[in-house]
Amino acid sequence: MTDSPPVDDSAPEQREETATSDEPAGPNEQQQKLIDELTGTYLVDAGAGTGKTYAVTRRYAAIIDQTAVDPEDVRLFTFTENAADEMRERIVRHCDYEMAALRDAPIGTFHGLCNQILGTHGFLAPTYLGIEDTLAPTADVLAEEVVEAERFREFTRQFIDDNPEYEQFFQVVNDPETFLRLIRELAAKGVFPQRNGWYRQSERYLNGDSELFEEALSKANAPQNDGSRQSDMRSALSGWSGQPYEPNAPTEDTVRGDGKAATESVVWDAFESDRSALEAFVHDLYFDYIRFALRRNYLTFWMQLLFAFVLLCENDTLREELQADYVMIDEFQDTNELQFKIALLFTGQDNLCVVGDWKQSIYGFQHAAVENILDFETRLNRYIEELNSDTDRIPFEAPDVEEIELEQNYRSTQRILDFSEQSLSLPATGSDDVSRQGYPSGITPLSANVDHNLPTRIEAFQSESDQGIDALLTKIQDIVGNPKYTIEADEDETTGRPPTYADIAVLTRVRRFGRDLQRAATDYGIPVAYEGGMELFDTDHAKLVLAWLRIVENTHPRKGWTVILEQAGYTLPEAEYILKEERYPDDMVEFRNELQELTGVGSLAQRVLDRYGLNDGYADALVSTLQDTLESTSLTRGDLVRLIQQSWADESTVEVENRTGRDSVTVQTIHAAKGLEYPIVIIANMNQGAFPPAGGSDGRIRYSDELGLQQTHVATDAYDGPYVLPNWRYDLLSAGIPTEYHEERRLLYVAMTRAEQHLLFSAGQEPCTFFEELDCSADLLEPDVTPQSLQTESVSQYEPAIRTSTTPLRLSAHDIMDEVEGAGEDGLGMEHGQRVHDFAELYAQTGNGEPSTPDERRVQEFLDGLSGDLIAEENAHLPLKMENGRVLLAGIIDLIHRTPTTIQVVDYKTDRVRTGQPEYRKQLSVYYHVLTSVYPDHDVELTIFYTAEGELVKIEPLTLAELQGLVSDVTPKLSR
Numbered sequence: 002m003t004d005s006p007p008v009d010d011s012a013p014e015q016r017e018e019t020a021t022s023d024e025p026a027g028p029n030e031q032q033q034k035l036i037d038e039l040t041g042t043y044l045v046d047a048g049a050g051t052g053k054t055y056a057v058t059r060r061y062a063a064i065i066d067q068t069a070v071d072p073e074d075v076r077l078f079t080f081t082e083n084a085a086d087e088m089r090e091r092i093v094r095h096c097d098y099e100m101a102a103l104r105d106a107p108i109g110t111f112h113g114l115c116n117q118i119l120g121t122h123g124f125l126a127p128t129y130l131g132i133e134d135t136l137a138p139t140a141d142v143l144a145e146e147v148v149e150a151e152r153f154r155e156f157t158r159q160f161i162d163d164n165p166e167y168e169q170f171f172q173v174v175n176d177p178e179t180f181l182r183l184i185r186e187l188a189a190k191g192v193f194p195q196r197n198g199w200y201r202q203s204e205r206y207l208n209g210d211s212e213l214f215e216e217a218l219s220k221a222n223a224p225q226n227d228g229s230r231q232s233d234m235r236s237a238l239s240g241w242s243g244q245p246y247e248p249n250a251p252t253e254d255t256v257r258g259d260g261k262a263a264t265e266s267v268v269w270d271a272f273e274s275d276r277s278a279l280e281a282f283v284h285d286l287y288f289d290y291i292r293f294a295l296r297r298n299y300l301t302f303w304m305q306l307l308f309a310f311v312l313l314c315e316n317d318t319l320r321e322e323l324q325a326d327y328v329m330i331d332e333f334q335d336t337n338e339l340q341f342k343i344a345l346l347f348t349g350q351d352n353l354c355v356v357g358d359w360k361q362s363i364y365g366f367q368h369a370a371v372e373n374i375l376d377f378e379t380r381l382n383r384y385i386e387e388l389n390s391d392t393d394r395i396p397f398e399a400p401d402v403e404e405i406e407l408e409q410n411y412r413s414t415q416r417i418l419d420f421s422e423q424s425l426s427l428p429a430t431g432s433d434d435v436s437r438q439g440y441p442s443g444i445t446p447l448s449a450n451v452d453h454n455l456p457t458r459i460e461a462f463q464s465e466s467d468q469g470i471d472a473l474l475t476k477i478q479d480i481v482g483n484p485k486y487t488i489e490a491d492e493d494e495t496t497g498r499p500p501t502y503a504d505i506a507v508l509t510r511v512r513r514f515g516r517d518l519q520r521a522a523t524d525y526g527i528p529v530a531y532e533g534g535m536e537l538f539d540t541d542h543a544k545l546v547l548a549w550l551r552i553v554e555n556t557h558p559r560k561g562w563t564v565i566l567e568q569a570g571y572t573l574p575e576a577e578y579i580l581k582e583e584r585y586p587d588d589m590v591e592f593r594n595e596l597q598e599l600t601g602v603g604s605l606a607q608r609v610l611d612r613y614g615l616n617d618g619y620a621d622a623l624v625s626t627l628q629d630t631l632e633s634t635s636l637t638r639g640d641l642v643r644l645i646q647q648s649w650a651d652e653s654t655v656e657v658e659n660r661t662g663r664d665s666v667t668v669q670t671i672h673a674a675k676g677l678e679y680p681i682v683i684i685a686n687m688n689q690g691a692f693p694p695a696g697g698s699d700g701r702i703r704y705s706d707e708l709g710l711q712q713t714h715v716a717t718d719a720y721d722g723p724y725v726l727p728n729w730r731y732d733l734l735s736a737g738i739p740t741e742y743h744e745e746r747r748l749l750y751v752a753m754t755r756a757e758q759h760l761l762f763s764a765g766q767e768p769c770t771f772f773e774e775l776d777c778s779a780d781l782l783e784p785d786v787t788p789q790s791l792q793t794e795s796v797s798q799y800e801p802a803i804r805t806s807t808t809p810l811r812l813s814a815h816d817i818m819d820e821v822e823g824a825g826e827d828g829l830g831m832e833h834g835q836r837v838h839d840f841a842e843l844y845a846q847t848g849n850g851e852p853s854t855p856d857e858r859r860v861q862e863f864l865d866g867l868s869g870d871l872i873a874e875e876n877a878h879l880p881l882k883m884e885n886g887r888v889l890l891a892g893i894i895d896l897i898h899r900t901p902t903t904i905q906v907v908d909y910k911t912d913r914v915r916t917g918q919p920e921y922r923k924q925l926s927v928y929y930h931v932l933t934s935v936y937p938d939h940d941v942e943l944t945i946f947y948t949a950e951g952e953l954v955k956i957e958p959l960t961l962a963e964l965q966g967l968v969s970d971v972t973p974k975l976s977r
């Protein structure tokens with residue numbers, strides 16, 4: 002803690018007012034500039050609460066109000082569906098369009114907009130990577146990471162069996178999560194495998210970036226104190242000789258040199274060492290996993306972006322068709338490299354506007370690239386060059402970038418704005434020297450533009466306990482109703498009102514603290530509601546369901562019984578006796594038998610939870626998550642036991658949100674609080690190891706921009722192995738990259754700027770460096786919580802935010818057909834029809850098969866007469882956007898006959914009558930619209946081959962609008 006004087010918290014705000022909260026003056030000058038200047042490339046990198054989103058929505062409105070522009074001509078990327086909806090609402094308020102006209106406008110998340118194009122045009126996208134499987138629009142999108150993790154585990158087991166040559170890597174890493182994280186990270190960079198090698202410029206990334214590394218090395222290996230002290234890198238390498246490296250490792254003297262810096266020639270040799278075996282392994286694992294997913298008909302978010310990118314790169318006609326005249330991206334600091342490139346591929350003219358705040362870039366762990374905004378112009382030009390290297394994909398070059406600064410803040414008091422400026426230059430640990438890192442730490446000062454008449458308090462407090470929870474609760478009790486913490490009130494601007502619980506937000510860097518606080522608060526009767534990701538599998542609910550599943554599925558039933566008996570109050574010796582004798586209580590045996598009768602996992606979980614009277618939000622979340630997991634994967638109930646256990650071990654989280662709307666304190670992680678604002682913010686748990694969090698290192702095979710693909714350990718036969726030893730090359734190289742805490746500082750900035758009126762910091766007995774370095778002295782606070790009775794109306798309940806399904810309603814093409822008498826019948830029974838189809842499929846695919854009926858013979862003759870490629874039994878899926886949701890019409894095309902210019906659809910009918918033809922027309926029309934989008938350069942023709950007569954009948958397709966009409970007739974209640 003610095004010795005600076007305590008903040009004078011009683012001084013009223015001193016600043017120039019330019020607008021009042023009641024009477025906003027309209028856009029300020031800089032906002033107006035952004036709204037008025039509609040063409041060209043703009044970068045708005047401005048602080049929190051400066052009205053970026055406010056200005057972007059008005060700019061969008063101004064663009065579409067131009068006569069020559071329609072909403073379809075403007076693509077706007079956001080980061081959540083909610084943000085997209087809110088944007089639409091805001092836009093409508095400022096333009097001549099009604100909401101209905103904006104419903105189909107391309108405003109949405111990267112995933113949403115990519116999914117849309119994949120649904121209509123993505124069928125062949127995998128072929129561009131040399132994958133023969135197609136991408137069905139019916140593919141499930143796995144939204145939950147736990148589900149993907151389970152699928153990936155299944156994949157790795159198979160991959161290990163099939164690829165014994167990669168055993169050395171599986172010796173080094175034995176948790177599939179490491180690989181999945183690595184694959185996701187590579188995908189976020191735009192690094193993709195293709196059948197032979199890597200896609201486009203991917204390989205460049207894998208070998209590291211020598212310029213970047215040199216830059217880092219020059220900092221880490223620069224002698225200190227004007228050359229009198231050794232470099233950080235050299236001191237980090239002391240103790241090298243004590244490491245169990247392979248015999249080929251250089252000696253400590255060699256790596257450390259005899260001067261003040263480490264020997265760089267050895268470092269560069271390590272940088273350039275051959276890593277082709279590692280690359281080949283990662284390639285095969287990555288490529289095979291994509292194929293695995295396609296074959297199981299699922300996609301993940303990152304795969305959606307990957308395929309959309311590939312499609313936009315490779316299909317020139319489609320890209321040109323989809324390119325918009327104007328492209329805007331909100332929250333640009335959260336984009337990863339691939340998203341930036343995708344947005345560029347969607348940009349048809351030099352009218353690009355990106356808006357964000359580098360200081361709020363806090364999603365590095367999800368691979369957001371803060372450099373996208375920090376080095377916007379350099380990256381923009383590099384990506385355009387990269388994408389245009391072989392053909393002109395982006396129809397403009399190196400645009401002039403105009404930067405617009407927004408400096409007025411519409412949220413916090415001036416005191417808070419000034420105070421939060423320090424966050425980006427505070428050291429995060431004792432050895433973290435921010436001044437030497439050459440990273441932006443200066444902030445454009447912001448001025449408050451809301452009329453704040455009341456004093457601001459900025460305080461820090463500390464207590465003798467570990468986390469400081471009781472002191473924090475004491476402070477909360479002190480704040481509520483206390484005139485010292487008066488906050489603004491709409492009804493009375495000058496005198497304000499004393500705060501309630503709901504005015505307070507407690508923000509924490511690590512999730513677990515939120516739950517600990519909630520528990521302690523509930524014990525004292527203080528209303529506190531945690532919002533954000535919860536470890537759903539680490540609850541009593543999940544443990545009981547798991548225990549019963551173990552018993553029912555007979556997978557370690559002993560473990561299951563132990564939990565159940567303990568829960569029922571049996572002592573350990575009693576439980577042991579029961580287990581030994583297998584004499585379980587009758588009611589439990591009865592319940593087990595009852596569960597064994599149930600088929601669905603949802604109903605099983607529900608019954609278990611009912612038995613224990615667990616019927617809260619967690620229960621709902623658990624049942625629906627388990628149900629979703631089983632539905633979207635081919636897992637059995639037995640596999641589910643493993644999944645729950647693994648998710649529990651991985652601390653996997655499921656989003657829950659508090660829906661009470663009662664008077665309770667909100668507790669959130671800083672990540673969850675981004676974009677929100679509260680009158681009073683307490684940044685809590687500022688303790689050692691909690692901010693920045695301790696541990697959490699990456700896996701043993703990892704990627705970094707500087708070093709590319711690296712393995713931290715190697716499997717070796719040295720020393721009469723086999724052993725897994727630390728990789729000396731990696732240790733040497735990583736010593737050349739200083740550990741950086743920039744994102745932690747940005748998190749601190751985000752946390753501070755959530756406060757409107759008062760800002761507090763809290764720590765326990767071992768505060769973190771941030772807390773100690775704050776320009777605000779801390780008071781010692783003696784915990785003195787007064788137990789109170791929790792008002793029922795303020796009891797906070799966890800309510801899981803159960804994801805509304807983004808999956809379209811699936812219908813079969815047959816669902817839109819009416820039954821017609823005589824149609825579909827051939828008088829020879831259903832089996833006859835099926836046999837004809839089977840024969841036709843086999844003959845088309847292989848040319849083999851002997852016809853056993855006249856119908857089959859006619860099919861054979863017909864097929865023999867076709868000159869083009871034959872594709873039999875192909876799945877077809879037509880996505881349709883309906884008034885109130887999305888529908889997917891699915892069917893199977895009997896035969897596609899493809900020539901260089903035409904696509905002929907053939908449907909075999911064994912009917913003896915023609916009465917069904919108008920209904921078949923509906924079915925074939927579905928195929929028509931699928932195939933015209935898959936083969937835009939071909940003429941598509943629909944035909945029915947009546948096998949009874951050998952007659953080929955041409956069918957005219959219905960329009961899309963007619964199909965939509967038919968769908969709405971059969972789905973009057975479609976409500977998704």
Ligand SMILES: Nc1ncnc2c1ncn2[C@@H]1O[C@H](COP(=O)(O)OP(=O)(O)OP(=O)(O)O)[C@@H](O)[C@H]1O
Pocket residue numbers: 020025026027028029032048049050051052053054055056358361411412676677
């Ligand atoms: N010119 C203005 N006049 C009045 N209110 C404004 C003005 N500009 C922005 N605001 C208000 O300020 C608040 C913050 O605006 P907005 O959410 O657009 O900021 P932001 O820069 O996107 O914030 P963040 O960086 O935290 O996401 C909103 O309530 C918005 O309506």
